[in-house]
Amino acid sequence: MASRPDETGGQQISRRGFLGWVSGAGIVGSFAAGALSTYVFLKPRVTYGEPNKFLIGRPEDFPSGARMAIDTRRVCIVREGNKIAAISTTCTHLGCIVAPSPVGFACPCHGSHFDVDGNVTGGPAPKALAWYKVSLTPSGELEVDKDNEIQIGSYLTV
Amino acid sequence: MTNEKKSLWKNVVELPGNFWRSIFRNPLPSSDRERAATSFTNFFLHIQPVRVNKRTLKPTTTFGLGLISFYLFIILTLTGILLMFYYVPSTTQAYDRMLDLRSSVAFGIILRNLHRWAAHAMVAVVFLHMCRVFLTGSYKPPREFNWIVGVVLFILTLFSSFTGYLLPWDQLAFWAITVGTSIAGYAPFIGKMLKFMLLGDVTVGQEALLRFYVLHVVVLPVVLITFVGVHFWRIRKDGGLAKPEVEDEPKAITAPVAAPVAVSAEGGRKFTVQGLVRGAFVKVGVLDEDTVFSWPNLLIAELAVLMFTVAVLMVVSYFFNAPLEHPVNVMHPPNPAKAPWYFLGLQEQVSYSAFWGGVGVPALELLLLVLVPYIDRGKEGIGVWFSRKRFLANLLFLIFVVINVFLIIVGTFFRGANWQFVSPF
Numbered sequence: 243m244a245s246r247p248d249e250t251g252g253q254q255i256s257r258r259g260f261l262g263w264v265s266g267a268g269i270v271g272s273f274a275a276g277a278l279s280t281y282v283f284l285k286p287r288v289t290y291g292e293p294n295k296f297l298i299g300r301p302e303d304f305p306s307g308a309r310m311a312i313d314t315r316r317v318c319i320v321r322e323g324n325k326i327a328a329i330s331t332t333c334t335h336l337g338c339i340v341a342p343s344p345v346g347f348a349c350p351c352h353g354s355h356f357d358v359d360g361n362v363t364g365g366p367a368p369k370a371l372a373w374y375k376v377s378l379t380p381s382g383e384l385e386v387d388k389d390n391e392i393q394i395g396s397y398l399t400v
Numbered sequence: 401m402t403n404e405k406k407s408l409w410k411n412v413v414e415l416p417g418n419f420w421r422s423i424f425r426n427p428l429p430s431s432d433r434e435r436a437a438t439s440f441t442n443f444f445l446h447i448q449p450v451r452v453n454k455r456t457l458k459p460t461t462t463f464g465l466g467l468i469s470f471y472l473f474i475i476l477t478l479t480g481i482l483l484m485f486y487y488v489p490s491t492t493q494a495y496d497r498m499l500d501l502r503s504s505v506a507f508g509i510i511l512r513n514l515h516r517w518a519a520h521a522m523v524a525v526v527f528l529h530m531c532r533v534f535l536t537g538s539y540k541p542p543r544e545f546n547w548i549v550g551v552v553l554f555i556l557t558l559f560s561s562f563t564g565y566l567l568p569w570d571q572l573a574f575w576a577i578t579v580g581t582s583i584a585g586y587a588p589f590i591g592k593m594l595k596f597m598l599l600g601d602v603t604v605g606q607e608a609l610l611r612f613y614v615l616h617v618v619v620l621p622v623v624l625i626t627f628v629g630v631h632f633w634r635i636r637k638d639g640g641l642a643k644p645e646v647e648d649e650p651k652a653i654t655a656p657v658a659a660p661v662a663v664s665a666e667g668g669r670k671f672t673v674q675g676l677v678r679g680a681f682v683k684v685g686v687l688d689e690d691t692v693f694s695w696p697n698l699l700i701a702e703l704a705v706l707m708f709t710v711a712v713l714m715v716v717s718y719f720f721n722a723p724l725e726h727p728v729n730v731m732h733p734p735n736p737a738k739a740p741w742y743f744l745g746l747q748e749q750v751s752y753s754a755f756w757g758g759v760g761v762p763a764l765e766l767l768l769l770v771l772v773p774y775i776d777r778g779k780e781g782i783g784v785w786f787s788r789k790r791f792l793a794n795l796l797f798l799i800f801v802v803i804n805v806f807l808i809i810v811g812t813f814f815r816g817a818n819w820q821f822v823s824p825f
Contacts, residue, residue, distance in 0.1 A: 337585075353820060365819075
């Protein structure tokens with residue numbers, strides 16, 4: 243129906259067939275565009291939660307040997323001598339908050355255990371706790387950037 | 401003039417009767433013909449067949465599980481709409497509104513209890529309904545597609561319940577959804593995106609509450625109602641309940657309904673049953689002796705199931721209050737943090753392997769459920785509980801059920817702080 247031989251012997255598409263194809267493509271295209279727009283609409287461009295870059299205080303607020311979990315920020319500030327690091331307290335398993343334990347960290351939800359550096363020592367967690375970049379601002383305050391994950395064991399020296 | 405006055409007076413006198421007859425086209429049926437007409441001239445009754453097999457009405461054939469699921473959905477819709485009048489999907493107000501339901505809203509407690517227990521019951525009953533359909537081999541051709549619609553309805557039921565779980569905005573809700581949505585995050589490729597779209601943020605917060613609310617009160621119910629419509633329609637078109645094969649030729653009687661059935665309104669259209677039903681599955685003109693008229697037999701059975709459902713739910717809601725824990729504290733997960741009970745089997749699996757337990761195995765199970773009617777196409781043992789001819793299929797299905805129920809029981813009762821194994825006794 244859609245085609246008939248033309249004078250040169252090749253296949254020529256009929257007007258009706260052509261319009262059918264164009265309409266079909268238009269309808270499918272409209273649906274695809276609609277679905278895509280809906281996706282773009284539903285995916286938030288801005289979020290209203292906590293910012294990922296924040297100040298946590300001055301270096302002297304954290305005495306040597308301190309392991310202070312800041313639950314609101316979901317990081318644990320660790321200081322050994324003059325070295326400072328920020329370890330994530332969000333469990334890599336299902337997002338619960340891990341609590342500092344005598345041997346490192348423990349997750350209340352599914353029983354994952356981590357050592358003091360955040361390496362997995364037990365439970366279902368698939369990877370180690372993240373370490374975030376800590377920097378010293380010109381005002382002398384420490385700033386944690388949770389968008390910037392760094393290698394385990396990289397400290398800021400103050 | 402006098403004639404016009406007379407007829408006007410007559411019309412006024414007859415108005416109540418005429419009004420009534422314009423709504424209900426048939427008088428209360430007293431003959432078989434009228435019983436048939438009642439079924440297919442009434443909008444709400446025409447979804448049902450005119451005659452129904454006696455087997456269908458026997459309680460042990462289905463235990464009314466599909467019907468109970470539907471009634472629970474109706475109850476959930478009604479109580480849900482009422483609760484919406486007092487609920488605000490805001491992280492600062494939602495929990496207070498829960499307390500208000502308890503203290504200052506008339507019937508607030510019983511409404512919330514009904515809604516909560518009906519939601520839990522619906523998850524359980526829909527699953528039991530699925531078990532009934534499998535164990536009686538009722539998913540076989542021509543009912544394959546309706547089985548798939550049923551699986552979709554089961555998933556929609558789970559999601560409806562899950563999205564509702566967050567709305568009280570208490571500790572139970574918050575951490576159950578945190579754990580539940582993290583499981584979604586483990587899906588390959590799309591997991592992270594899916595979680596972000598669902599929550600509208602990287603963590604559970606105001607955006608997530610609003611999104612879950614919209615899904616819970618609009619999107620999921622509308623999709624669910626649509627699929628329920630298709631499900632019911634297909635039951636009729638696929639020939640009603642699955643029937644066991646009959647050894648002898650069915651005894652046939654000449655059916656009186658084959659004659660034209662007049663709608664009682666004067667000058668109304670006349671139709672024959674042939675004009676209304678067609679297809680290979682409805683026998684026209686030849687009826688089995690073991691069928692009875694839907695009016696009133698089926699109707700009475702349905703009302704009985706409705707009364708049973710409402711009565712049980714009312715008693716439970718009267719004696720047991722829906723749980724409400726402390727308001728959300730984002731910093732302090734309860735230990736252990738548990739998902740809703742129907743996902744605790746999943747959570748138990750997840751504690752062994754996040755990907756396989758949370759995504760891989762469930763996806764595989766769902767795929768198998770969907771494909772069952774296309775894998776098992778044998779024509780034997782249909783419409784009978786635990787048919788010997790379906791021993792293998794039923795055994796495999798029961799193993800699947802027992803494993804999942806076992807995992808849910810372990811997750812619910814045998815897991816304590818840090819998801820350590822504890823004894824509940």
